[in-house]
Amino acid sequence: GNSVTQMEGPVTLSEEAFLTINCTYTATGYPSLFWYVQYPGEGLQLLLKATKADDKGSNKGFEATYRKETTSFHLEKGSVQVSDSAVYFCALSLYNNNDMRFGAGTRLTVKP
Amino acid sequence: SAVISQKPSRDICQRGTSLTIQCQVDSQVTMMFWYRQQPGQSLTLIATANQGSEATYESGFVIDKFPISRPNLTFSTLTVSNMSPEDSSIYLCSVEDPGRGGYTFGSGTRLTVV
Numbered sequence: 001g002n003s004v005t006q007m008e009g010p011v012t013l014s015e016e017a018f019l020t021i022n023c024t025y026t027a028t029g030y031p032s033l034f035w036y037v038q039y040p041g042e043g044l045q046l047l048l049k050a051t052k053a054d055d056k057g058s059n060k061g062f063e064a065t066y067r068k069e070t071t072s073f074h075l076e077k078g079s080v081q082v083s084d085s086a087v088y089f090c091a092l093s094l095y096n097n098n099d100m101r102f103g104a105g106t107r108l109t110v111k112p
Numbered sequence: 113s114a115v116i117s118q119k120p121s122r123d124i125c126q127r128g129t130s131l132t133i134q135c136q137v138d139s140q141v142t143m144m145f146w147y148r149q150q151p152g153q154s155l156t157l158i159a160t161a162n163q164g165s166e167a168t169y170e171s172g173f174v175i176d177k178f179p180i181s182r183p184n185l186t187f188s189t190l191t192v193s194n195m196s197p198e199d200s201s202i203y204l205c206s207v208e209d210p211g212r213g214g215y216t217f218g219s220g221t222r223l224t225v226v
Contacts, residue, residue: 034214043118043204043217044155051213089154093214100145100215102155 002027006090006103013080013110021075021106023064023090031092033057033066033073038087038105047075047088080110113209114139118218125195125225132191133221135205140185142208145215146178149202158203161188195225 007022025031032051036044048057053068062077073090090103115138125131135144143162147155159167159180167180181189192199202222206215 032213036214036217043219044206044215045217046209046212046214049213091214100157104154 002031002092002094002099002101004090004092004101004103007106008104009106009108011106011108013108015082015110015112016079017110019075019077019080019084019108021088021090021108023073023075023103025071025073025090025092027071027092027094029094031094033064034091034093034100035062035064035073035075036089036091036102038089040086044089080108082110082112084108085110113212114141114207114216116205116207116216116218118205118221120221121219122222123224125223127196127225129195130191130193131195131223132189133203133205134189135187135218137186137207142185144182144188145206146180146188146190147204147206147217149204149220151201155204158190192223195223197225199223200225 003026005024034049035047037047038044048059050057050066053066056065064073064075087105087107089105093100117136146158148158149155157170158173159169161167161180161182163182163185177193179191202220204217204220206217209216
């Protein structure tokens with residue numbers, strides 16, 4: 001079936017450190033891939049997306065590249081801030097965004 | 113992209129009672145999705161709600177426990193019935209966001225059953 005495997009957390013970094021959160025997927029077709037962010041006490045917000053192989057999604061300094069050969073969509077940021085502390089979810093969808101599947105989530109804490 | 117108003121934002125309920133969660137969207141949408149996020153876990157799809165037809169439930173979720181209404185293209189409710197402490201979760205509604213891709217989510221309802 002279609003699924004997402006996400007790096008387990010929690011992840012604790014110092015401000016300005018480099019961030020990588022790994023995400024790999026299994027899908028029967030050609031999924032669209034997403035990263036969502038959930039700040040404390042809030043719902044999920046779309047952070048970035050990529051819809052085909054080699055696409056790079058980017059937003060707010062975060063980037064992720066759709067790698068078909070490694071079935072991966074790792075999230076990266078060159079210099080994290082305290083305000084980036086949140087839970088990050090990798091997700092995929094097929095069939096025109098129906099049936100969205102989420103990873104387990106990775107909690108990031110950034111310390112000043 | 114669509115804006116979703118979800119309420120209540122949180123509630124503490126007695127076991128055996130029911131809670132109805134409402135989601136209002138500022139535009140017409142074909143499908144609305146209801147998710148559950150148990151403490152420290154990811155999101156699990158409960159059901160998909162289409163206007164004018166019965167909701168489609170995922171494995172492990174049944175209509176008697178989680179009845180859903182979808183009276184029009186901008187509104188839906190999810191009821192958590194005969195609650196037990198195991199129902200303590202965050203419940204989220206969402207809709208497709210064709211302009212940006214992916215889904216837009218409501219802010220969630222944090223339910224605690226005591």
